[in-house]
Amino acid sequence: MKRLHVSRGWWLTGGGLLVLLLLTGAYFTLRYTVVAEALESISSVDEGNPLAYGATLFETRGCAGCHALQKAAASGDTGPDLTGLKSRGETYIRTSIVDPAAVVVPVCPEGPCEVGVMPNYGTILNESQVDALVAYLSE
Numbered sequence: 001m002k003r004l005h006v007s008r009g010w011w012l013t014g015g016g017l018l019v020l021l022l023l024t025g026a027y028f029t030l031r032y033t034v035v036a037e038a039l040e041s042i043s044s045v046d047e048g049n050p051l052a053y054g055a056t057l058f059e060t061r062g063c064a065g066c067h068a069l070q071k072a073a074a075s076g077d078t079g080p081d082l083t084g085l086k087s088r089g090e091t092y093i094r095t096s097i098v099d100p101a102a103v104v105v106p107v108c109p110e111g112p113c114e115v116g117v118m119p120n121y122g123t124i125l126n127e128s129q130v131d132a133l134v135a136y137l138s139e
């Protein structure tokens with residue numbers, strides 16, 4: 001009897017965790033896609049101007065929530081401060097966005113950086129959006 005009870009507890013915990021994971025996944029998927037697109041459409045962004053488009057995407061796609069960046073007056077502290085990043089070059093910046101696990105920065109503001117915290121924007125953004133962000137961060 002006791003064993004049965006224990007294993008049922010495990011099922012409930014597992015179910016709870018699964019629901020939590022699904023909700024977290026749904027939150028991030030929606031936040032960086034559907035919600036972001038709605039924000040972009042009301043900001044009347046000029047998609048033909050990569051610097052302006054990049055600045056808008058930096059806000060709408062959640063970058064500013066995790067990264068500090070002086071020119072965006074952003075103060076996120078989950079990921080590294082991106083101020084002065086242009087010295088790393090466009091190729092590095094592009095890779096960091098479309099494949100964040102390729103190079104993991106060692107130190108973040110709150111301790112060692114962890115893989116998998118930054119969403120893989122290679123699966124979220126289209127090419128012109130990545131181009132705009134790279135231009136904005138390399139400016």
Ligand code: HEC
Nearest residue numbers: 061062063066078079080093096100103104105113117118
């Ligand atoms: C949920 C938090 C989070 C979001 C959202 C996020 N990042 Fe990150 N980012 C991180 C973390 C953590 C790292 C460090 C770990 C790594 O390198 O993968 C990082 C690393 C980076 C780096 C490398 C920085 C360096 O010093 O080498 C760049 C560039 C970057 N992010 C750009 C962006 C851009 C652009 C966006 C929005 C499109 C974005 N990030 C959204 C958390 C985030």
